[in-house]
Amino acid sequence: MTAEPGGLGVGASPRRKEDARFLHGRGRFVADITRPGMLEVAFLRSPIAHARLLAVTKPAGQEKRVFTIADLDGIGTIRANSALPGFRVSEQPALAKDKVRHVGEAIAACVAESRAAAEDLAAICVLDYEALPAVSDMRTACSPTAPLLHESWSMNAFLETRRDDDVSGLDAIAAAKVTRTLRTSRQCMAPIEGRGVLAEWDPRLEQMIVTTSTQMPHVTKSGLADCLGLDEGQVRIVSPDVGGGFGYKGILLPEEIVCASLAIRLGRPVRWLEDRFEQLTAANCREHHYVITAWADRAGKLLGVECDAIVDAGAYSSYPFGACLEAAQIGSILPGPYILPLLRCHTVSACTNKPPILPYRGVARTGVCYAMETTLDALARQLGIMPQAIRLANLVPATAMPYRNLVGKVFDSGDYPESLRRAVAAIDVDKIRARQAAGETVGFGLATFCEQGAHGTSVYHAWGIPFVPGFEQAYARLAPDGVLELRVGVHSHGQGLETTLAQVAHEILGIHPDQVRVVHGDTALTPYSTGTWGSRAMVMAGGAVAEACRQLAERVAAIGAALMQVSGADVRVADGKVQRTDTDGFVTIADVARTWYRTPQNLPPGVNKGGLEVTAGYRPDPDTGTHSYACHAVVARVDTETGAVVLEDYVVVEDGGKLVNPMIVDGQVMGGLAQGIGTALYEEMPYDTEGQPLAATLADYLLPGTTDVPDVRLDHMETLSPWTTFGQKGIGESGAIGPPAAIVNAINDALAGLGAEVMDLPASPSRVLAAIQAARAVKA
Amino acid sequence: MKPAVFSYARPKSWSDAVKLVASGARAGAGTQSLGPLLNLRLAQPDMIADLRHLPDYAGVVVSGGVLRIGAGTTHAAIEDGAVPGRTGEIMAGVARRIAYRPVRNRGTIGGSLAHADPAADWVAVLPALGGTAIALGLRGERRVPLAGFVTGIFETALASDELLRAVEVPTLPAGVRWGHWKFCRKVGEFSKVTACVLSVPGTAPRAVLAALDRPPLVIEDASALLDDTEAEAARIVSAFPELGEWRRAVAQTALRKAVAAVKQP
C-alpha cells in the first residue's frame, strides 16, 4: 500500500493490503494446508430424505477405517436452542443415529490416505434402512397426518410466532386492498470455496487444533468444546483465508466434530474437504411462503398489513443461529422503512426433510422485502398511482429520526425519502412510459428497505440463542520496531478488514497502514468475539480498534511527553508522532516503542505498567443496531416469447453512514447485488416430493456470471449514525436484499399492460412466460 | 468427488485404439464431458484410451467439395477458423457459443458428437449441415449419415468397438443462408432448445429442432416451414407434448427465429 492521493485513514480508498497474496496464488485456504501423516475423510451420506437407519455394513477388512456414530461414543449432539417461547429444539447428531432426516446427512466417516481412496471405501459400505415418507412441502409439514421428523414433537414446526393487531376494521375504511401469495425459492449460498476442516491433536498442549473455513472461530470453539467434552482451553480454532462465507460458514459443523473426534482416536491429523456436490446438499436458505394482505387509503398511505408466512427450516436447528432466525424475524422486518400503523403476522418455522437452513446474506430481509415491496406495487397499481408515490407516502421522514416503529425497531438516522427521490431521478421514467405506450414490454421497479446491522446484546438476549453478542474487543500492541499489531476476533473473508482496520488505526495514531498488521482467524491469538455476521464487523471491530488505539495513544503520549520533558497536556498524537502543541518538536511513536522495550531506564516514573499493549472493548450505545438503507431502481425488459428478462439499467442509492473505505463498500454492495440477482432470476434448489434435491452441479444450480450482472450505477448518501465511532453503519448485506423486489417489480410493471404478474422466485423464463400465458387465458 | 480407479492407455495408432475400445476401454478425447461424469462417479470405466495422440486426430482436410474434420479438432480451433469457407464461418459462429474458451480449448467435435448429449451444439448443428460421420471399428471404416448418427439420449450409431474418426461436411457455397437460434439462460450453458435452418440455393431447405431431451428432429425438406412459418412451427412443436408449455413455446420461437435469420435480406 502506497500513499494515495485520497489519504489512508477513515473515508479513504487505499488499495487492499490482502490483494497481493491472492493475486499471486499465495492465499492459504484450508485445502492448501497439509500435515505429515494426514488422513483424508469422505462421508457416506444419506441417499434418502427420511428413513430409519437399520445398519451400516462396513467393507470387510476395512472396518477400522469406517466410523459410525456408534464408534464415536461420548460426542455430544448439536443443540441450538432459543429462548423464544414454544421453540422446539432438535438433537442433531454429528453422524446419523437411528434415523436420517435429509439427503446428504452424514452417516459414516471413511478415512484413507487420499480422498479418492476414502470415497472408494464409502462406495462399498452397505446401508440398510427402512424408508419413511418424506416431508417435502412446508405448507403441509404441520398437518396432523404428516410423519414426524423428530418423534417426540407434536408437530413439524420449530416455532410459531404471532402478532395480533386488530385489522378487522380496515376493509371498511381502505381505498385499496390487495392480497398476494408469494414464494421465494430454496437457495444455496454457494461460496466458490467449500467448507474444509483439518483437525489435529497437539499432545504437548493437550489441545485440539481445528483449522476450518469459518466466519466465527470463537463460537465454533465453544460449540466444539461442548460437543467433544473438552474444556475451552483445549480447543483452538484457526480460520485461515476463507473463500467466501455469506452465512454458509457461520455454523458449527457436524463434520468439525467428527474430524476432531477422529483425530483424537486415530492419533493422526484428519482432513475433510467439502466438494460441490456435498455443498449443494449440505445446507440451504431462504425458502419463504407468504400470504400477505395490505390496506391503503386513497393517497397510498398504509393502514395495515396482515401476513401469514412459512419458512422451510429443514430438518435441524443449526448452531448457533437456530432454525427460526428467518421466520421469527418476519414480523419485525415487515414494516421495513415505512410507517405502519397495524400489523397482524403469523409465522411458522417448518421442519422438513431437507438440509437445515442457515442465515444467508440478507437474512430474512431479502424475502420480507420481496413480499412487502411487491405488495406495495400491487397496491399502487390498484390505486393508479406511481410506485414512488406510494413509497413516499409511507417512508419514515428524516425529521422523525431517530424513529421507533410499531415493532420497536429504532432507526438511527437517514433521509429515506431522499434515497428514493435520487434513485427515481436517475431513471428516465417518462421514457419508459413512452416505450410501454409503444408496445414494448419494458418496466421499471423500485425497492426501498433498511438493513439493521451490528445489533447487539439488547436485541439478541431476547432470542436466547447459544450466544449473545456483548462488548467487542480488539487488542493493539506497539512492537519494539514501532509496527502496530492489531488482533480481532471477527474474521475477514473478502470484506478487506486487514485494510479497513489498519485505516482505523491510521486515523487515530497516524501510523502508516503498511506498518499495521491485522491478525484474525485464530482463537489462540485474538480476543473472543462472536465473529463476522449480521453486518457487524466494521461497526464493532472498527469501534473496538479505534478504542484500543485511543488508549494506546494516551500511553504513547505520556511517554513521548516525558521524553521531550513537557507535560502530557502539551502533546498530541498524530501522523505517527507525539507532537508538541507549542513547538515543532516531536518524538516518533517508534521512538516511544523503542524506549519501552529497549531503554526502559528512560521511562518516566509512574508510567502505565500496562505498557504498549491494550485490549479495549466497545459496544455502541444504544446497541439496537445501525440502519443503513437503500433504494434500488431497475429497468427490465421482458421477452414475451421466451419469458427471458434483461436488466437494462440498475441504480442503487445507498446510505451506509460514514464509509470507512468507499471502494470496499462499493464492492460489498456490488457483490451482494449479484447474489440478489441470483435470487431474483436464477437460483433455485428444487426438491421433489421424496425430498430429493434436483440440482447436483453448478450446471443445474445457476449462479450469476459476468453477463448476468449489469454494471450498476451506485450513488451514496453519507448520513452518519449518531451511535457509532465514526458514524459508520453495517452495509455488508444490503446489496443482496433489494434485487428480487426491485427486479420483479420492474417485470410486473412491464407486464402490467398484459395483466400479468409474477409471484414466485426466481422469475425464471418459464415462470414469467407462464404468468403471461395465464393472463392471456383470463382475457380470452 | 474423485473418480473411481481407472487405468490409462495412450494408443499411437487407430488400430490399437480400436482394439482397446473393443476390449472395453472408454475413449477419452478432451474429457470435457467425460470428466464431470468421472468426478461424480457416474462413469466408472476400467480404462481410458486417450485418443489425443492418434495420427490425423485433429485437423481439417478439403477434397472434392467435402471437408473432412478430424474427430479431435477442438471447438476452439473451429472457432478460430480451422474450417475454411462458408461452412467454416457457420461452424465458427456455433463453436464460439459452446461452453467457455478453456473448455473449448480441449473439448472436441468428435467427443461432443460421440457423447450425444441431446443439448450439445454439434449434435444439433451437424445434421443441419448434412454430411457423414466416419466410424472406425475392428471391421474397418463405416460411413453414417449425420442426420441419423445420434439415436437416443447419450446414444449413437457407433458400435461398441467403434470410434468416431472424423466428420465430413459439404463445402457450402457463399450464397448459403443459415439460421441458428438457441435458448440458454446463461452464456455457456447447455441449450434448452436449438433450431437450425440451412438453405442452399437450388435445394430444399433443411431444418433441425434439437436439445429436446431426445435425438434431434431433422426435417430434410423444410419448405413448408419457410412458407408458412407460424402454422408449421406450431404443428412441429405440437408433436412434443412431454416438453411442457414453456419448452414448446420456446421451441416455436426458436424455429421462427431461425427461419427469420434465413430469410433476412
Added chain:
Amino acid sequence: MSRISISLTVNGERTEVETEPREHLADLLRGRLMLTGTHVGCEHGVCGACTVEIDGVPARSCITYAGSCDGASVRTIEGFGDDTVMAALREAFMQEHALQCGYCTPGMLVAARDIVLRLPEADEARVREELAGNLCRCTGYRGIVRAVLGVLAARRPRSGHV
C-alpha cells in the same frame, strides 16, 4: 495398472511425478507439486477456479487427468513471474477492487490474460461473454470487467492510456 509415472513441465521446470491415472491435474498440482494457487471450486468444469494454462492455452485442470498431461507444459498462477500482461492485470485488479476473498482470482487471471492476448479489440460485452466461465461469488464482477477492459485499453497503440 493404477499408478503411472508421467513427466511434465510445470512453470518452466521439468518434473517427473508418480501418480494415479484418476488424479486430475488440479489435485496433482496442488497436492504433489504443492502449487496451491490453483483452486478447486466444483470439479465439473463450470466455475473456472481451477483454470490453468496447458500447452499455452487456458484449460480446466479439474477435468484434465494425469495421464493426458504426460509430456504437457503447464503454467499456473505461480508461474507468471515476469509476464507483463499478468503484471498489468494484477495491478488493474488491485486498482479496480476486482477481488474480495481471492478464491476465484487465480483462475480469473489466467482466463483474463488469454482474453487480453487473443482478443485485443474486445469491448465490454465481449469481455463479459468471454469471462462467463469464471464464477465469482463475491465481487459482482464489476471490478473484474473494468480491470480487464483497462488493460486492453492500455495496450492499444492509439489509446490515450500509458
